[in-house]
Amino acid sequence: MIELAVCFGERSAEHEISVITALQLIDAIDPRRYHVIPVYVSPTGRWYTGDVLLERRTYRSLPGSLSDATEVLVLPDPTVRGLTVREKPDQVIAIDLFFMAFHGRFGEDGRVQALLDLAEATYTGCGFLSSAVAMNKHLAKVVVRAAGIPTLPSSVVRRDVLQRSGRPNVDLQSYPLFVKPLHLGSSVGVAKAESPDQLMAALCQALSRDFEVLVEPCIQNLMEVNVAVLDGDPPIASVVEVPVPSDDVLTYEDKYMRGGKKGGDREGMASLTRSIDPQDLDQSIKETVTSYALRAFDALDCGGAVRFDFMVDLDLNAIYFNEANPIPGSMAFYLWQKSEPPLLYTELVDRLVDAAFRRRRRSLAMPEKLHLQALS
Amino acid sequence: MLLIVACYLTWKRLCTLLRFFQQEAYHPRDFLAWFWERKAFDRKATLICLLSLFLLPSWLGITALLVVAYLEPNPFRSGKVKLARTARAKRTLIMSLFLASSVLWIPVNFFTLILWIQSLPLLLVAASLCLEPYESSIQKRYRTAAQKRLKEVDPTIIGITGSYGKTSTKHALGQLLQLTCGPTFWPPKGINTVMGTTRSIREVLRPGFEYAVFEMGAYRKGSIERLCRFTPPRAAIITAVGLVHLNRFGDAEAVYKAKSELAQAVPKDGILVCNGDDPRARRMGEEYPKRTTLLYGLTPDNDCYASDIQADPRGTAFKLHWKGKSYSTRINQVGMPALSNSLAAFTMTCALGADPYFASQGLQSLHGVDNRLELVAENKGFTIRDAYNSNPLGFASALNVMRSLPGKRRILVTPGMIELGAQQAEENRRIAELAANACDLVVQVGHTNRASLVEGFRKGGMRDDQIILTDTRDEALAKLVAMRMPEDVVLIENDLTDLHEGSVRL
Numbered sequence: 001m002i003e004l005a006v007c008f009g010e011r012s013a014e015h016e017i018s019v020i021t022a023l024q025l026i027d028a029i030d031p032r033r034y035h036v037i038p039v040y041v042s043p044t045g046r047w048y049t050g051d052v053l054l055e056r057r058t059y060r061s062l063p064g065s066l067s068d069a070t071e072v073l074v075l076p077d078p079t080v081r082g083l084t085v086r087e088k089p090d091q092v093i094a095i096d097l098f099f100m101a102f103h104g105r106f107g108e109d110g111r112v113q114a115l116l117d118l119a120e121a122t123y124t125g126c127g128f129l130s131s132a133v134a135m136n137k138h139l140a141k142v143v144v145r146a147a148g149i150p151t152l153p154s155s156v157v158r159r160d161v162l163q164r165s166g167r168p169n170v171d172l173q174s175y176p177l178f179v180k181p182l183h184l185g186s187s188v189g190v191a192k193a194e195s196p197d198q199l200m201a202a203l204c205q206a207l208s209r210d211f212e213v214l215v216e217p218c219i220q221n222l223m224e225v226n227v228a229v230l231d232g233d234p235p236i237a238s239v240v241e242v243p244v245p246s247d248d249v250l251t252y253e254d255k256y257m258r259g260g261k262k263g264g265d266r267e268g269m270a271s272l273t274r275s276i277d278p279q280d281l282d283q284s285i286k287e288t289v290t291s292y293a294l295r296a297f298d299a300l301d302c303g304g305a306v307r308f309d310f311m312v313d314l315d316l317n318a319i320y321f322n323e324a325n326p327i328p329g330s331m332a333f334y335l336w337q338k339s340e341p342p343l344l345y346t347e348l349v350d351r352l353v354d355a356a357f358r359r360r361r362r363s364l365a366m367p368e369k370l371h372l373q374a375l376s
Numbered sequence: 377m378l379l380i381v382a383c384y385l386t387w388k389r390l391c392t393l394l395r396f397f398q399q400e401a402y403h404p405r406d407f408l409a410w411f412w413e414r415k416a417f418d419r420k421a422t423l424i425c426l427l428s429l430f431l432l433p434s435w436l437g438i439t440a441l442l443v444v445a446y447l448e449p450n451p452f453r454s455g456k457v458k459l460a461r462t463a464r465a466k467r468t469l470i471m472s473l474f475l476a477s478s479v480l481w482i483p484v485n486f487f488t489l490i491l492w493i494q495s496l497p498l499l500l501v502a503a504s505l506c507l508e509p510y511e512s513s514i515q516k517r518y519r520t521a522a523q524k525r526l527k528e529v530d531p532t533i534i535g536i537t538g539s540y541g542k543t544s545t546k547h548a549l550g551q552l553l554q555l556t557c558g559p560t561f562w563p564p565k566g567i568n569t570v571m572g573t574t575r576s577i578r579e580v581l582r583p584g585f586e587y588a589v590f591e592m593g594a595y596r597k598g599s600i601e602r603l604c605r606f607t608p609p610r611a612a613i614i615t616a617v618g619l620v621h622l623n624r625f626g627d628a629e630a631v632y633k634a635k636s637e638l639a640q641a642v643p644k645d646g647i648l649v650c651n652g653d654d655p656r657a658r659r660m661g662e663e664y665p666k667r668t669t670l671l672y673g674l675t676p677d678n679d680c681y682a683s684d685i686q687a688d689p690r691g692t693a694f695k696l697h698w699k700g701k702s703y704s705t706r707i708n709q710v711g712m713p714a715l716s717n718s719l720a721a722f723t724m725t726c727a728l729g730a731d732p733y734f735a736s737q738g739l740q741s742l743h744g745v746d747n748r749l750e751l752v753a754e755n756k757g758f759t760i761r762d763a764y765n766s767n768p769l770g771f772a773s774a775l776n777v778m779r780s781l782p783g784k785r786r787i788l789v790t791p792g793m794i795e796l797g798a799q800q801a802e803e804n805r806r807i808a809e810l811a812a813n814a815c816d817l818v819v820q821v822g823h824t825n826r827a828s829l830v831e832g833f834r835k836g837g838m839r840d841d842q843i844i845l846t847d848t849r850d851e852a853l854a855k856l857v858a859m860r861m862p863e864d865v866v867l868i869e870n871d872l873t874d875l876h877e878g879s880v881r882l
Binding site (some may be wrong): 066067159160163164166167193200201203204205207208 | 458460461509551554555557558622704705730731733737738740741742
């Protein structure tokens with residue numbers, strides 16, 4: 001039995017999406033192979049565990065409902081091998097593997113991963129650096145561009161710089177422009193500027209959510225194409241999907257609220273109206289996007305199952321890398337189950353676990369002997 | 377046996393009463409006043425005991441008491457505002473039980489049980505009074521720690537007071553300063569007391585924050601002055617000096633004096649921003665001039681004003697005028713109060729040094745506060761959620777917004793307004809008359825303002841079949857769900873806590 005900690009939550013705008021992903025995931029995990037230990041990080045950054053975290057209604061009456069959970073800590077101490085109970089530091093809940101089900105800031109961008117590296121723990125998904133770079137829209141493009149994958153030109157605007165100067169320094173001339181926060185995902189805080197006099201308002205929209213934003217030209221005749229890549233020897237790509245937006249671009253509401261029945265449980269990305277492996281999509285687009293995704297997976301040194309989002313300019317017939325999602329909503333299981341051969345959620349979980357152990361193996365060795373010569 | 381049942385009943389009843397005690401912020405006088413007003417005396421257990429003394433056999437009486445105790449709803453789970461499992465609540469319960477145990481020597485029979493049950497509210501108050509020295513010392517410690525942190529961080533403090541708009545303006549200003557000036561701190565939701573601010577500071581304020589925005593509630597004479605000693609402001613916004621909480625102050629002049637404590641606390645070289653559309657707020661700017669005194673409003677005789685106002689269901693577009701220039705912008709909220717609040721935020725932000733163009737465009741990214749004229753498109757129509765504390769101006773604005781939205785029927789759900797002292801009946805009558813012209817249906821909640829509201833609706837021309845009477849908010853919402861149709865525009869105006877609503881039958 002593998003002691004599997006499914007970790008979710010944290011201080012991010014996609015906090016509740018992470019809860020959905022985690023609960024979905026826990027349902028799909030094989031209880032004969034894994035003993036699931038839910039680990040929830042509250043919006044204030046405190047870590048909890050306990051069976052009460054498996055119930056949806058716990059999340060409707062926060063923070064009071066957490067009094068039934070046990071507060072824990074992940075200490076950056078390699079001898080601990082699990083979760084330390086905060087009130088009784090001698091008590092440790094043994095964990096073999098941490099399954100990352102965070103979305104957004106702190107949990108998806110390498111920070112939790114770095115903490116787990118300090119603890120020499122094994123976890124699924126991308127390593128800390130790969131996560132950090134992938135979640136930084138600007139740096140991800142720099143790396144991916146260097147690997148020969150086309151991206152749109154962009155300009156970075158920082159809030160404190162704008163506060164000092166009062167005017168944005170954006171050297172892109174062709175309107176409309178699209179502004180999005182640099183560090184966030186899921187279309188949070190995105191805004192469009194149709195003309196120069198709308199640019200400041202669009203920047204304000206994005207800068208109210210993040211201290212750094214990215215400005216790019218807007219593609220008029222846009223089609224978005226996503227594809228996931230799973231770690232392996234060699235890594236494999238899923239089928240592509242074309243998410244169907246209500247307006248030009250997918251908003252947060254589109255991604256997570258539409259398709260959710262009133263009164264029923266919201267199912268996040270899994271319930272979004274989408275076209276998976278559409279028959280009428282040009283085969284060459286499918287192939288190019290897939291090959292770019294595999295290349296990006298390698299360039300960014302990814303692990304786990306990453307979803308890569310691309311933008312297709314239908315007027316120019318050009319494909320651009322948009323962003324990488326180290327932990328996609330619902331783990332993008334809906335893509336894998338339609339792939340060839342189909343990979344069901346339970347099987348996907350097994351592959352992610354195996355990939356995590358393999359990744360750990362890469363760097364595992366006897367600890368270096370320290371020679372304290374300079375000090376003696 | 378009776379003793380055991382008595383203990384169980386005591387425990388459950390103490391918890392039930394504690395829920396209301398907690399809502400009254402552990403103030404003995406307010407709690408007992410509430411108790412008396414709602415006639416929350418025990419009836420069920422007392423009745424059973426009386427019957428058991430003269431008619432029923434003991435075993436039946438004991439069983440009945442057990443059933444009553446068992447059926448009493450769990451205050452941790454039920455009620456609009458549930459009993460919160462705070463350390464203070466736990467301490468109060470434990471002290472109550474401790475005090476209760478001191479009377480265990482008294483023989484337990486049905487007669488003494490009646491006396492016991494009826495005295496439980498007093499037991500709770502006694503427990504709280506015993507704990508008072510301890511609670512005071514904890515609060516003092518927290519306050520001192522918060523003050524120390526505040527001195528350490530030393531942000532520029534901006535205070536906001538006014539009869540309405542404090543919370544919304546605080547949120548607007550906080551967001552706007554954070555965007556255009558620097559890291560800004562503000563307590564969440566509607567926290568405006570020393571205790572609430574203390575907690576907020578301890579939990580969130582860290583070195584690095586450059587601005588702090590505090591809303592200040594005038595609960596009684598001197599409360600703002602006390603707040604200002606705790607968080608000394610360098611700048612202040614006066615949103616309105618109107619007719620709310622009249623029951624606490626007595627008259628309008630007393631309300632004015634209480635709010636002017638903030639204007640007085642701002643140093644001579646500080647900044648005072650007043651709502652030019654409110655005559656008393658304007659007067660305050662004239663009476664307490666600072667190095668920078670500014671007025672905002674809807675007319676050109678203000679330093680900052682809005683013109684060309686166009687409202688739609690998604691928000692309000694307008695032209696903002698400041699220092700001889702004008703900027704086209706919009707906000708994502710509806711209603712005149714929201715516009716006024718955003719002008720206040722803009723004026724203060726510019727006074728603190730932000731670039732006006734940046735600030736004007738920044739207004740477009742502001743989020744409103746929940747349940748304050750919150751517009752939600754649903755059911756092919758709209759719901760205006762204005763549940764949080766109503767006042768005559770806010771209510772009238774909400775009705776205007778309702779009128780301006782496209783839809784088939786207009787439905788108002790309200791218990792009326794409270795805390796208006798001697799004017800309460802009159803104000804409710806007046807607003808009901810206004811509402812009658814704007815609505816097709818009204819769901820009136822609770823008995824507090826029933827008479828005056830119904831009188832007003834009838835005076836405004838509503839027929840009795842257009843007026844639906846309900847006792848509680850839950851009942852009202854259930855009726856609403858049952859009768860709502862697509863394209864209806866619903867206004868949910870004011871939501872009383874269960875301190876003021878429904879009946880308490882123990």
